Amino acid sequence: MTDLILDSPHPKKNEPTRRDFLLLTAGAVGAVGTAYFAWPFIDSMNPAADILAQSTVDVDLKPIPAGQAITVVWRGKPIFVRHRTAEEIKAAEQTPMGDLLDPATDQSRVKKGHSEWLIVVGICSHLGCIPTGNKPTQDRGKYGGWSCPCHGSLYDTSGRVRRGPAPLNLSLPPYTFLTESTIRIGVDEAAHG
Amino acid sequence: MDKLTKIARWIDYRLPVFSFLNHELREYPTPRNLNYWWSFGSLAGITLLVMIISGIFLAMHYDPNSKQAFNSVEYIMRNINYGWLMRYLHANGASMFFIVVYIHIFRGLYYGSYKSPRELLWILGVIILLLMMATAFMGYVLPWGQMSYWGATVITNLFSVFPFGEAIVEWLWGGFSVDDPTLNRFFVLHYLFPFLIIGVVILHLVALHQHGSNNPLGIERKEPRDSIPFHPYYTVKDLFGLGVFGCIWAYFVFFNPNFFGEPDNYIPANPLVTPPHIVPEWYFLPFYAILRSIPNKLFGVLSMFSAVFILFFIPWLDTSKVRSATFRPIYKWVFWSFVIDCFILGFVGAHSPDYIHEILGGLSNQALGQITTLYYFTFFIIFLPLLGIYEKPRRLPTSLSEPVLTTNKGKNSTTRNGVFVLFFLSSLNPVYGTDQQPPLPQEPWSFQGPLGTFDRTELQHGFQVYKQVCSACHSLEQLRFRDLAALGYNSDEIKAIAAEYKIETINDDGAVAERVALPTDKIPGPYKNEQAARAANNGALPPDLSLITKARSGGPNYIYALLTGYEAKPPKDIQVTNGMHYNPFFPGGQIAMIPPLSEGLVTYGDASQPTVNQMAKDVVSFLSWAAEPELEERKQTGYKALIYLVLFTLLMYFVMKRIWNKN
Numbered sequence: 133m134t135d136l137i138l139d140s141p142h143p144k145k146n147e148p149t150r151r152d153f154l155l156l157t158a159g160a161v162g163a164v165g166t167a168y169f170a171w172p173f174i175d176s177m178n179p180a181a182d183i184l185a186q187s188t189v190d191v192d193l194k195p196i197p198a199g200q201a202i203t204v205v206w207r208g209k210p211i212f213v214r215h216r217t218a219e220e221i222k223a224a225e226q227t228p229m230g231d232l233l234d235p236a237t238d239q240s241r242v243k244k245g246h247s248e249w250l251i252v253v254g255i256c257s258h259l260g261c262i263p264t265g266n267k268p269t270q271d272r273g274k275y276g277g278w279s280c281p282c283h284g285s286l287y288d289t290s291g292r293v294r295r296g297p298a299p300l301n302l303s304l305p306p307y308t309f310l311t312e313s314t315i316r317i318g319v320d321e322a323a324h325g
Numbered sequence: 326m327d328k329l330t331k332i333a334r335w336i337d338y339r340l341p342v343f344s345f346l347n348h349e350l351r352e353y354p355t356p357r358n359l360n361y362w363w364s365f366g367s368l369a370g371i372t373l374l375v376m377i378i379s380g381i382f383l384a385m386h387y388d389p390n391s392k393q394a395f396n397s398v399e400y401i402m403r404n405i406n407y408g409w410l411m412r413y414l415h416a417n418g419a420s421m422f423f424i425v426v427y428i429h430i431f432r433g434l435y436y437g438s439y440k441s442p443r444e445l446l447w448i449l450g451v452i453i454l455l456l457m458m459a460t461a462f463m464g465y466v467l468p469w470g471q472m473s474y475w476g477a478t479v480i481t482n483l484f485s486v487f488p489f490g491e492a493i494v495e496w497l498w499g500g501f502s503v504d505d506p507t508l509n510r511f512f513v514l515h516y517l518f519p520f521l522i523i524g525v526v527i528l529h530l531v532a533l534h535q536h537g538s539n540n541p542l543g544i545e546r547k548e549p550r551d552s553i554p555f556h557p558y559y560t561v562k563d564l565f566g567l568g569v570f571g572c573i574w575a576y577f578v579f580f581n582p583n584f585f586g587e588p589d590n591y592i593p594a595n596p597l598v599t600p601p602h603i604v605p606e607w608y609f610l611p612f613y614a615i616l617r618s619i620p621n622k623l624f625g626v627l628s629m630f631s632a633v634f635i636l637f638f639i640p641w642l643d644t645s646k647v648r649s650a651t652f653r654p655i656y657k658w659v660f661w662s663f664v665i666d667c668f669i670l671g672f673v674g675a676h677s678p679d680y681i682h683e684i685l686g687g688l689s690n691q692a693l694g695q696i697t698t699l700y701y702f703t704f705f706i707i708f709l710p711l712l713g714i715y716e717k718p719r720r721l722p723t724s725l726s727e728p729v730l731t732t733n734k735g736k737n738s739t740t741r742n743g744v745f746v747l748f749f750l751s752s753l754n755p756v757y758g759t760d761q762q763p764p765l766p767q768e769p770w771s772f773q774g775p776l777g778t779f780d781r782t783e784l785q786h787g788f789q790v791y792k793q794v795c796s797a798c799h800s801l802e803q804l805r806f807r808d809l810a811a812l813g814y815n816s817d818e819i820k821a822i823a824a825e826y827k828i829e830t831i832n833d834d835g836a837v838a839e840r841v842a843l844p845t846d847k848i849p850g851p852y853k854n855e856q857a858a859r860a861a862n863n864g865a866l867p868p869d870l871s872l873i874t875k876a877r878s879g880g881p882n883y884i885y886a887l888l889t890g891y892e893a894k895p896p897k898d899i900q901v902t903n904g905m906h907y908n909p910f911f912p913g914g915q916i917a918m919i920p921p922l923s924e925g926l927v928t929y930g931d932a933s934q935p936t937v938n939q940m941a942k943d944v945v946s947f948l949s950w951a952a953e954p955e956l957e958e959r960k961q962t963g964y965k966a967l968i969y970l971v972l973f974t975l976l977m978y979f980v981m982k983r984i985w986n987k988n
Contacts, residue, residue, distance in 0.1 A: 154983060158976045162564075165969055172407035173382050180386075180404040185807050185845045 188318030190310070193249065201266045203254060206317045210254040211305055212266050212278070213315075216289060220276060221247055224290035231294070234301045238290045241301070243309060251307055251315065252291040256280040257300035263287060278302070349534055354552035355559055356540035358725055362436075363538065363559075364566035365429040370526065371567060372422045377519050379415040380464075387467065389512035391505040394469035395593040399803045399872070402955065409955040410962065413582040414574075419461050420585040421574050423608035426454065434639070435660055437648030438539040444640035446532040451636045453525050458633070460518040461606065463511040470590030471600045477503045477511070479603065483616075486626045502596060543648025544721055551725040561981045568974030575970055579963025580775050583875065591876035591952075592868075601912070602677070610674030611667050615701065617678060618694030628698065635705050642705055644713025652719040656712050663704045670697045763909050765882040766889075768942065772949060778957050779950050781813040786929055787947025788812055790940050793927050795870060798862060798918075800850025803871035804951055807844040811954055812947075819844045863904050865917035874945065875952045881945045886910040888941040891920040 189206045191213055196202055201214035216224070224238040242250055256263050263278035263285070264270040273279030275294045277287035285298035292301040306320030337343040386405050388397035401408035430450070433439055439447035466477045481503065484493045499506030537546070546552055577584055585607060589600045605613050615632050619625035635642075650657045673694040680690040771780045788809065791801070806823040814822070826842035826849050842849065850869070852858035859866050868876075877883045887910045895907035895914070905915040922937045929935055950956070 154976070154980050158980045161969075161973055161976055165973060168969070172410050173378065175406040176382050176408060176411060177385065178406055180400075180406065180408075182400075182404045182805065182845065185805075 188316050190314060190316050193313045193315065198248070200268055203266050204317070206305060209305075210262055211317055212250075212252050212254040212291075212302070214250045214252075214266070216248050216250055220289040223276065224288060224292075227288065227290075227292075233293045233296065234299065236290075236292060236301055241290050241292070241304060243307075246309060249315070250289070250291060251305065251317070252302035253305050254278075254302065256282065256285055256298050257293065257302065258283055258285055258296075258298040263302075349530075350560075351554060351556040353534065353555040354537065354546075355555045356538055356546055356725055357551060357553045357558075358540050358542065359538060359559065359562075360541050361562075361566060362428070362432040362541075364563050365425050365432060367563040368566060368570050369422065369425045369429055372418060372425055373519065373522060373526065376415060376418045376422060377523075379411045379418065380516070380519065382411050383415055384512075384516060387512070389467070389509050391469060391508050391594070394467060394508060396803070398468045403803065403808070409959060410578070413578045413959075417574065417577040417582060417585060419464065419606070420577075420608065421570070422457065423461070425570070426457065427608070430454070430636075431664060433539075434663075435650045436539055436541060437543050437643065437645070437650070439640045440543075440643065440648050441640070442536050443532070443539065446529060447640055448637055449525055449529040449532055451633075453522055453529060454636070455633065456518055456522045456525065458609070460515060460522065461608065463515040463518070465606060466508065466511045467515065468590060469508065469594045470587075471592045471594055471598075472587045472590040472603065474503060474594035474596065475599050475603050476605060477507060480605075481507075483626050483629075486623045504596075539648060540725065541649060541651065542722060542725060543652070544725065547724050548726075557984050561977060561984055565974065565977040565981050568970060568977050571970045572967060572974060575963065575966045579959055579966060582959070588876050588878045588880075591872040604675060607671065607675070610672075611670035611701075612674075614670040614674035614694045615698045618673070618691060618698045628702075632701060635702070639705070639709065642709040644710050645716065645718070646713070647718040647721065652721055653712070653716055654719065655716045656708075659704065659708045659712065663700070666697050666700045666704070669693065670701065673697060763886075765879050765886045765910070767882055768885055768945075770881055770946065770949070772946070772956060775960060775963075777960075779946065782931070782933075783943050783946040784812040784950050785814075786933065786940075787943035787945070787950075789927055789929070790922075790944040791870070791947055794921055794940075795944065796851060798851055798858075798867040799870045800852070800867075801848045801871050801951060802850055802869050804848050805844070806842065806846060806848060808954060811950065816844070863917060867918070870948055870951065872952045874949045881949050883910065884948060885941050885945045887916075888922055888945070889938055 187207060189204055189211075191202075191204050193213070193215070196213065196215045198215050199217045199220075201212055203210045203212060205211070221238070227238075229235045229237075238247070241252075254262050254266065258280065259282065261280050261282035263280040265272035265278035265287075271279055273286040275286050275288035277289050277291060277294075279286050280298065283297050284295070285293060286295040287298075287302055288294050290301075291304075293299070305317050307315050307317040308319050310316050333343055383401065386397065386401045386408065388394060398412065401412055403409075405411075433447065433450070462476070462480055466473045481494055481497045484490060484497065487493060495501060497507070498504070499510060537552075540546075587604070589602075592600075604610070612629050612632055616625045616629040619628050645653060645656065647653055650660055673690055676690050678689070678691045678694070682688045682690065682693060685693065771777055771783065791799075806819055809819050809822065810816070820843075823842040823844050823846065826846075827839045828842045828846055828849060830838055830840050832838040852861065855866060874880045874884055879886070887908060890910040891906060891908050893907075895901050899907065899914055901907050901915055905917055906919060907914060908916045922940050924937055925935050927935050927940065933939060953959075
């Protein structure tokens with residue numbers, strides 16, 4: 133509609149007139165208004181207030197024996213909560229950076245003083261499948277972490293990708309230790325360390 | 326630019342979309358003398374688009390299920406970003422659409438726009454009107470409030486007068502009453518029909534462009550100077566009209582969003598209780614009045630349907646050769662009296678049949694409805710055909726340009742048009758169910774008026790009253806604890822408030838367990854279910870309070886009057902039933918709720934005195950917030966929108982003056 137107005141039937145070439153100014157202003161005001169009018173509609177498709185608020189899950193760690201893991205749901209996503217054994221921690225810490233596709237130290241992926249707990253978002257960074265290996269009966273792959281059934285990506289005991297096609301490590305959700313044996317997923321009150 | 330032109334040419338050679346648009350929207354030769362009444366066609370088109378867009382976005386969040394529909398609408402209002410804006414835009418948009426379309430129809434009727442060769446153009450328009458009516462009716466059912474439900478019941482029952490009526494009605498319902506299947510199909514059809522309307526609108530435009538617009542003089546164009554290109558003359562004129570219209574629409578959306586609505590529709594549908602005043606939306610009132618004024622069911626329904634279907638025959642009922650009423654001295658009067666007749670019919674429809682019109686010498690509403698119904702049909706069946714034969718039209722001008730250059734009656738018609746618009750707007754005020762027995766005391770609420778905001782202290786005090794008094798029996802189920810942040814509580818305070826409540830959950834063993842409520846939980850009600858609530862209250866159900874100030878006519882003033890209006894000694898002529906209490910403001914005067922407030926019932930944290938009036942005021946403020954948590958954001962957004970729209974309108978006005986003066 134706007135450009136139709138601008139395109140007036142008697143254009144005076146190379147001579148800005150008051151009418152040109154008026155038409156340009158009107159066109160600009162119309163365009164800005166249309167954009168503002170569109171915003172509420174676009175924004176309405178964003179997560180609603182209650183979905184944004186629905187963002188923390190408390191997890192009791194006591195029932196998880198070393199070497200095993202559970203899956204909890206946070207914001208509709210599976211979160212892998214894994215109780216690592218001493219060997220698994222050691223293997224993860226001693227992996228040379230050069231062997232990693234997406235280099236990150238094991239320390240950077242756990243909370244300080246809680247290195248036996250690895251908490252990652254259980255979604256393969258390739259195309260969003262859920263890797264197997266969280267249940268004792270499932271295949272954990274060559275690196276002892278998780279293996280993705282869709283396209284064969286492998287993850288190690290720190291949730292780092294070791295074989296593609298996945299480009300990135302399993303991501304870390306924000307979480308906080310409320311006590312020694314409970315965590316709250318969704319809030320990150322202490323920095324990783 | 327050159328490259329773009331090339332691409333455009335390439336496309337246009339294969340698919341002539343640009344030349345089509347150019348031809349139909351730009352060069353399109355239009356009579357030079359169209360007045361503002363001709364803007365309503367394009368306004369209707371734009372309104373249709375806005376309705377479709379807002380409707381699509383609402384449908385993304387709406388749940389067409391009889392258990393969830395009402396709550397999902399409230400969910401849209403409270404949780405979806407700008408959900409309140411989209412819903413109010415859509416709900417008020419329906420009224421705006423009918424205002425625009427009715428004016429468009431009256432314009433056609435006045436200027437004889439249906440006469441040869443535009444009969445099909447008119448008929449397509451009537452089809453659009455019918456589709457609109459069906460769409461509006463089904464849309465009104467979707468919020469699944471009391472008016473939705475009972476409107477759906479009454480309207481579908483109209484079909485029971487036809488042969489095999491009962492079977493037809495059950496087929497419409499998909500059951501033995503209005504229920505889930507009905508709601509589901511109404512939702513689907515409500516979504517579908519607007520696209521059918523678009524289809525008929527396209528045909529309407531094709532028919533229009535075949536012979537071009539009629540014009541205020543009603544004579545055909547003869548010479549090239551009678552026409553001007555549609556763009557920029559009428560694009561800018563229509564944009565100016567759009568600006569004015571946008572201001573009116575925005576006023577209702579942002580500052581008076583429930584003006585056209587019914588308080589009863591904020592009460593969830595209840596198939597066992599019909600509301601005491603059931604009335605259709607204002608745009609159906611004249612037809613509803615025709616239905617009611619005829620004491621026979623079959624003839625009432627047939628008259629109502631004929632009142633719409635007779636529009637199809639107007640091109641042949643009107644025998645006059647002259648189109649425009651400007652040159653028809655008698656028809657002009659008959660036309661305006663018909664317009665007034667339609668307004669009176671609407672007024673009749675808004676009042677109960679027993680209503681007595683004192684100013685009309687004690688005429689009953691029923692009788693007034695019969696007189697106006699008679700005139701409605703007389704206009705079509707007697708006046709339109711006979712006037713064409715007996716009326717002596719004035720001399721017609723020879724060309725469009727002649728009177729445009731010599732006319733001096735512009736002023737006169739502007740005044741008349743202004744009077745018409747004022748009359749139209751004033752008659753829109755719904756007068757339903759305002760026969761409140763004692764007049765309500767008017768409290769000066771801080772949140773009233775276009776600038777009003779909530780008082781945080783009042784809200785917190787009100788919440789305290791709710792929590793310590795009302796919540797013993799009344800739930801607040803649309804609210805979550807975290808919503809209390811709007812009262813000025815911080816997140817720790819909200820956590821502490823929530824922690825006072827327990828929520829039932831299922832634990833890992835599958836057993837029912839309890840946990841402490843979190844800020845994201847809904848505020849739990851006092852009873853597990855309706856049966857428990859009734860059992861605890863002598864059979865009466867304490868209503869949910871989330872929407873109470875919107876769900877009662879009189880709003881906050883009514884709730885305040887109810888809370889403070891108990892009288893220990895009822896008047897002698899009133900027998901108060903055992904277990905009931907006398908309160909003149911409650912319909913019927915007897916209420917099951919014991920007087921809830923007494924002096925000093927709660928202790929406020931500050932110096933305020935907990936008198937009955939103060940507590941009532943605080944809790945009503947709190948409940949008004951609970952019903953309209955978006956109120957402050959709505960008004961603020963409204964100011965921005967109105968400032969923009971006024972600016973837009975002024976700019977378009979100057980552009981229009983500029984473009985038209987060149988002519």
